[in-house]
Amino acid sequence: MVADLETRLRLARPAESEPTPEATDRALRALSRRRRGRARSAVAWVARTPRGRLLGVAVLLAAGGTGVAATLLPGGGGQAPPVDRGAVTAAWGPEFAVAPVFPRGEFPKPVAVMDTSGAVFVAWSRGRRIEVRRRPPGGPWEPTTRLSGIGVGTARPQVAFTDGGRAAVVVWRERIGGRVIRRVLRLPDGSVAGVIERRVGARYVVVARRWSTATGWGPRVQVSADSSGNRRDMADLAVLGRPGGAFLVAWPNRDRIQTRVLAADGGLTDVQEISPARAGEVADPVLVDRDGSPLLVFAHRERPVPSHDGTVLAVSADGTGWGRPVEVGAGLVLNERPVVATRGPRVVVAWASRSTGTHMGIMVSEQAGGRWSSAARISSPTREAFSPGAGLDRTGTAVVTWSVGAATQISTRLPAGSWTAPTGVSRAGLTGSLSPEANPVASTGDGDLVLALGARDGIRVADWRGGRLVRSVPAASSTGWQFGYSAIVAAPTGSAALLVTTYRAGRSGISVIVREPAGLGRDKEGR
Amino acid sequence: MPDSEQRLIADARRGSREARGELFALHWRDAWRTARAVCGDDQRAQDIAQEALVQAVTKLGRFDGRRPFGAWLRRIVVNQAIDTTRRDRRLIGLDAASDLAAEGFADWEPGLASAVRALPADRRALVALRYGLDLTPPEIAEAMGLQVGTVHSRLARALAELRQRLEVTDVR
Numbered sequence: 001m002v003a004d005l006e007t008r009l010r011l012a013r014p015a016e017s018e019p020t021p022e023a024t025d026r027a028l029r030a031l032s033r034r035r036r037g038r039a040r041s042a043v044a045w046v047a048r049t050p051r052g053r054l055l056g057v058a059v060l061l062a063a064g065g066t067g068v069a070a071t072l073l074p075g076g077g078g079q080a081p082p083v084d085r086g087a088v089t090a091a092w093g094p095e096f097a098v099a100p101v102f103p104r105g106e107f108p109k110p111v112a113v114m115d116t117s118g119a120v121f122v123a124w125s126r127g128r129r130i131e132v133r134r135r136p137p138g139g140p141w142e143p144t145t146r147l148s149g150i151g152v153g154t155a156r157p158q159v160a161f162t163d164g165g166r167a168a169v170v171v172w173r174e175r176i177g178g179r180v181i182r183r184v185l186r187l188p189d190g191s192v193a194g195v196i197e198r199r200v201g202a203r204y205v206v207v208a209r210r211w212s213t214a215t216g217w218g219p220r221v222q223v224s225a226d227s228s229g230n231r232r233d234m235a236d237l238a239v240l241g242r243p244g245g246a247f248l249v250a251w252p253n254r255d256r257i258q259t260r261v262l263a264a265d266g267g268l269t270d271v272q273e274i275s276p277a278r279a280g281e282v283a284d285p286v287l288v289d290r291d292g293s294p295l296l297v298f299a300h301r302e303r304p305v306p307s308h309d310g311t312v313l314a315v316s317a318d319g320t321g322w323g324r325p326v327e328v329g330a331g332l333v334l335n336e337r338p339v340v341a342t343r344g345p346r347v348v349v350a351w352a353s354r355s356t357g358t359h360m361g362i363m364v365s366e367q368a369g370g371r372w373s374s375a376a377r378i379s380s381p382t383r384e385a386f387s388p389g390a391g392l393d394r395t396g397t398a399v400v401t402w403s404v405g406a407a408t409q410i411s412t413r414l415p416a417g418s419w420t421a422p423t424g425v426s427r428a429g430l431t432g433s434l435s436p437e438a439n440p441v442a443s444t445g446d447g448d449l450v451l452a453l454g455a456r457d458g459i460r461v462a463d464w465r466g467g468r469l470v471r472s473v474p475a476a477s478s479t480g481w482q483f484g485y486s487a488i489v490a491a492p493t494g495s496a497a498l499l500v501t502t503y504r505a506g507r508s509g510i511s512v513i514v515r516e517p518a519g520l521g522r523d524k525e526g527r
Numbered sequence: 528m529p530d531s532e533q534r535l536i537a538d539a540r541r542g543s544r545e546a547r548g549e550l551f552a553l554h555w556r557d558a559w560r561t562a563r564a565v566c567g568d569d570q571r572a573q574d575i576a577q578e579a580l581v582q583a584v585t586k587l588g589r590f591d592g593r594r595p596f597g598a599w600l601r602r603i604v605v606n607q608a609i610d611t612t613r614r615d616r617r618l619i620g621l622d623a624a625s626d627l628a629a630e631g632f633a634d635w636e637p638g639l640a641s642a643v644r645a646l647p648a649d650r651r652a653l654v655a656l657r658y659g660l661d662l663t664p665p666e667i668a669e670a671m672g673l674q675v676g677t678v679h680s681r682l683a684r685a686l687a688e689l690r691q692r693l694e695v696t697d698v699r
Contacts, residue, residue, distance in 0.1 A: 005686055005693075008639060009658035019559040019573060027555060027577040031547055031584055421569050 020421045092461065092475045092515045095500065098133045098141060099510040102126055109156045110499050110510045111438065112487045115165025116445060118495030123157045123170050124510060130154050130172050134211075135514065137495065145217065147209050148174065153202075155235055162241025163212075169247045169262060171208040173234040176226060178202025203227055204234045206251050208262055223249050223260055223268065230254060232283065236337065240287035240294055248294055250285040257282050257298055259322070274315055274322050276300045284337040291345045293317055299332050312338050312351055312365075314372070328365045329353070329375030336386065339439040343392035343447070345369070350388035350400050353377070359384045362402045364419070378411045378419045385409070387431040389440035394447025395467045401441055401451060403429030408453040414467075425462065425469065428454035430485050438487035438499075446492035452485055459484050461498060461515075475513050476500045486510070493517060532596060540587045547584050554597055555580065558604050561670075564659040565608035565652045567644070575611055579604040601670045605652055612648040642692040650685040657682060 019027075102108055103126070110124040118137040123130065130148040135141045148154050153175035161168050178201040185193045206224035211217050227233035238250040245264030250257055255276070261269040276282065280302040288295050294317045301310040310332035313325040331353030332338070338351035347367040354360040362379040365372050379385035379402055389401040396415035401408055407424035430452055431437055440452040441464075449464035452475075461475040475498050476484055486499035494517040502509040532553070538546035558579055563572035583590075583600045590599055643654060649671070656662045656670060664678045671678070 005690055006658065009643075009654065009689075010661075019556065019569075019576070023559070023573040023577075024555060027573070027580060028548065028551055030577050030581055031551060421573075423568065423570050 022418050023421065092473065092498075092513050095476060095502075095511040095513050096141065097502070097509055097511050098122055099124060099126060099131065099144065102508040104506060106508060108486075108501055108508050108510050109437070110486050110501070111157060111159055112489050112497060112499050112512070113159050113161050113168070114489035114491045114495065114497055115161040116491055116493070117165050118491045118493045118516060119161075119165050120489065120497045120512070120514065121159050121161065121168055121170075122499065122510070122512060123159045125154045125156055125172070128153050130157050130170065132157075132159070132170055135497075135512075137493070138516070139514070147217070147220075148172065148207075152176075158237045158239045160239040160241045160247055162243070162247060163245045163264075166213045167241075167245045167264070168211045169208050169239060169241075170211070171206060171223065171237050171239050171247075171249050173204050173237065173251075174207050175199075176203045176205055178229075201229065203229045206234050206237060206249065208239075208247070208249065210247075210262070210266065212245075218266065221262065221266065221268070223262060224251060224253070224258065224271070227253055232281065236284050238285040238287040238296070240289060242294070248287060250287055250296055250298075252282045252285060252298070255279060255281060257285055257296065259296070272321055274298075274325060276313055276325050278302065286338060286340050288340045288342050288347075290316065290342045290347055295340070295342065295347060296322070297328070297338055297340045297349055299338065301332070312349060314347075314349065314367070326372060328372055329363050331363065331375075336388075339388050339390045339441075341390040341392045341398070341439075341441065341443065343394075343396070343443075346392055346396070346398075348390045348392055348398045348400070350390040350402075352386045352388060352402075361385050362388045362400065364388075364390070364398075364400055366398065366413075368415075376419065378422065379404070379409065380422055387429075387437070387440070389451070391439075391441035391443050391449040391451075391464065393449055393464060393467065397467050399441060399449055399451070399464055401425070401430075401453070403431055403454060405429055410451075410469075425451075426453035426455055426460055428456045430454035430459070437485055440485065440488055442488045442490040442496065444490040444492045444494075444496075448490075448492075450488060450490040450496045452488040452498060454485075459498065459500065461488070461496070475515075476511070533592060536587060536590065536592060536596060539584060550584065550596070551580060554600050557597065558600055561601055561604045561656075561660065562608050564655040565605060566612055567655075571611060572608075575607045576604060579607045582607075598666070598669050602672060605656070605670050609648045609652050612651065639689075639693065642689050645692060646685060646688060650681060650688070653678065653681055654685050654689070 099108065106126065108124050108126065110122055112120060112122045114120050120135045121132060123132040129146055131144050131146050133141055133144050147170060155173045157170050157172035159168060159170045178199050180197055180199050183196045185196065187193045204227040205222055208221050208223050209217055224234065233253050234251045236252065240248045242248055247262045248259060249262060250259045257274040259272045274296065280300050283299045283301065285296060285298040295314060297312060297314045299310050300313050311330045312328040312332055314328050315322050315325040328349050329351065332351055336352040338349055341348045345368065348364060350362055350364045352360050353363045359381060361377045361381060362385050363375045363377055365375045378400060383404045385402045385404050387403045391399045393399065398413045399410065401410045406428060408426045408430050409422040410425045411419050411422050413419045430440055442450045444450065451462045451464055453460045453462055455474060458474060459476040461473060462469045484500045486501050488496065488498050490496040496515045498513045500511045500513065502511050535546045535550050539550055555576065558576040559572055562575035563569060566572055566575060579600065583603050590596065643651060646654065653667065656667045662670065664675050668675045668678045
C-alpha cells in the first residue's frame with residue numbers, strides 16, 4: 001500500500017538528535033560576547049559581509065563558469081583562506097582501465113602510491129599473480145608488468161616509493177609447499193553432488209621486488225623466513241620508503257610483528273620483532289613516517305578468533321630499534337584496518353569499533369607531545385559507521401571521514417579544539433561495512449588533503465585546503481556505490497589519482513581516474 | 528507564559544547574566560531542533576540557533592512580554608534558517624548545498640529528500656515545521672508571521688509541488 005504524501009513525510013523525517021555539549025557551551029559563551037568574538041562551527045563559515053560576497057563572486061568569475069560555483073563551498077569572508085587557483089583548475093580525467101578483466105569470482109583489491117612528482121604505481125593480484133602498472137607524470141600508462149611466478153598463490157601486495165620517486169618496491173606474500181586434498185560428496189544414488197577442496201600444509205613467506213628509474217625491476221628477494229602455516233600470517237603487509245633508497249617492511253607472524261629493512265643495494269638487515277605484552281594474535285600493520293622516524297600501528301586480538309575484542313597498538317622506532325608497544329585504544333573490529341595520519345610530530349589514528357550491543361562507531365586517538373590521548377568516539381552512537389579515513393592538514397586540523405548507510409560523514413578538530421559534530425558531506429556511503437578499503441583521505445604531502453566521498457552513482461572527490469572543503473566534484477560514475485572505491489593518492493603538484501573497482505557482466509576490473517594540473521596534459525584516451 | 532519566565536525576562540532585561548543563562552537553558556534545545564528541521568544540517572543549525580538566541584537576548588527590549596518567549600524565539604530561528612538556506616543556495620550552488628545538507632535528510636527516502644530540498648526556502652521551512660516538528664498551523668503561523676489561512680494555502684501549494692516533483696526522476 002502506498003502511503004499518502006503527508007504520511008510519507010512524517011514517517012521519513014530524520015531521527016531526533018541533540019545539540020552537542022560543545023555547541024551548547026559555545027552558544028552559551030556567545031551570549032556574553034560581542035559579535036566579532038563569537039565562535040561559529042568550522043563548516044558554517046560562509047561569506048557574511050558584502051566584501052566576502054564580492055570576493056566569492058570575483059573568484060567565481062575568475063574561475064570561469066557556473067560549474068566552479070559548486071567548488072566554492074564556504075568561500076569569501078574575513079576568515080576564508082586563499083583559494084589555490086592552480087589546483088582548482090586541475091580537472092579529473094576519464095576512467096582508464098588499467099586491468100580491465102579479472103577471472104570470475106576474483107575481486108581485485110588494488111593498492112596505489114603517488115610520488116611527489118605525480119607518478120603513480122598501481123599493484124594488484126590477478127589469477128594469484130602480482131601485476132603492476134606505472135604512469136609517469138603526464139602519462140601515458142606503461143604496459144602491465146607481472147612480478148610473480150605461477151602457482152605461488154600470492155595475496156594482496158603493498159607498494160611504496162622512496163628517493164623522490166626514483167625507487168619503488170612491491171611486497172607480497174607467497175605460498176610455499178602444501179598439498180590440496182579433495183573430498184567428493186555423493187548423493188545416495190552414487191552421483192557426484194560436489195567437491196570440497198582444501199589446501200593443507202602450506203607455509204608462507206614475504207617477498208619483494210625493487211624498481212628504479214635507472215635499472216628497472218630487480219630480482220625477487222625473500223624478505224622473511226617461512227611462517228608456521230597459519231593462513232592469517234603475513235596476510236596483511238606494510239611497507240614504508242626510507243631515506244637513501246631503503247624500504248622498511250612489516251608483517252604479522254602469529255603473536256608478533258616482524259620488520260626488516262631492504263637496503264638500496266638489495267641487502268637485508270636482521271629481522272626485528274615487536275611482541276605485545278599480552279598473548280594473542282597480531283594483524284593489520286600500518287607503517288607511516290612520523291617526523292622522520294617510522295611509526296608502526298597494528299591490531300592485537302586475544303584468542304579465540306573470531307572475536308571483536310581487540311586493541312590498537314602503536315610503536316615507534318629510534319636509532320637503535322623499536323620501542324615498547326603502547327595501547328592506543330580498544331574495541332577494534334576484525335575486518336577493518338586502522339588508518340593513520342601524521343604531520344610533523346602529530347599522529348591521528350582512527351578505527352572502527354564495536355562493543356557488544358552497540359552500533360559500530362569510529363574511534364580516534366591522537367598523539368602530540370609524546371602522549372596518546374584517550375580514545376574518543378566521534379560518530380553518532382545511533383548509527384552504524386565504518387571505513388574511517390584520516391588526515392592532518394597544514395593548519396594542524398585533523399580530518400576524519402567515515403561511511404554510514406546513506407552518507408559520508410566528516411568530523412574535524414582544530415589543534416586546541418574538540419571534535420566537531422558529525423556532518424554529512426555526500427549522499428551515500430563510500431564503502432560497505434564489509435568492504436573497507438584504503439584510507440579515503442589522501443595527503444598531498446605539503447599540508448593539503450584530497451577526500452574521496454560516496455555518491456549514489458559513483459564517487460565524488462573533495463579538496464581540503466586551508467582548513468575547509470573547497471571542492472566537491474564527481475570523479476567516477478556508474479561504478480555503483482559501495483563497489484567502486486579502492487584507494488586515493490595525491491601529490492603536492494596538485495595531481496591525484498582515484499582507484500576504482502569496476503564490476504561489469506560478472507567480472508571485476510580496475511580503473512584509475514587521474515587529475516593533473518595544467519601543463520601535464522593527458523593523451524586523447526585519458527591515459 | 529509562566530510567572531517564573533516573566534521574572535527571568537525582566538531580570539535579563541536588567542542585564543542579569545544568570546537570568547540570560549537560565550533563558551538559554553530553557554530554550555536552547557528547542558531552538559536548535561527548529562533550526563535543524565528547517566536547514567537539515569547539524570552544524571548550520573548550531574550557528575542559526577546560536578545567532579537567534581543571541582539576537583533574542585540582546586533585543587529583549589523589543590519583546591512583547593504578554594506573548595510566549597518561546598514562540599518569539601522560534602520566529603527568529605525560522606527567519607534565520609530561511610535566510611541561511613537562501614544564502615547557501617546563492618553562494619554554494621544547489622547541488623553542493625544539497626550535499627552539505629545530506630546528513631539532515633540522510634534517513635529520508637531518496638526521492639522525497641531531494642524533492643523537499645529543492646523546494647524554495649520558505650516552503651521547505653513550512654514543510655519542515657509541519658511534518659518534521661509536528662507544529663499546528665496556528666503555531667506555524669506564529670513562527671513565520673503569517674495568517675493561519677496563508678499557512679494552509681502555502682502548505683497545500685508545497686505538497687502539490689512535492690507531488691509534481693516526485694513524479695519526475697532525476698537524470699544526471
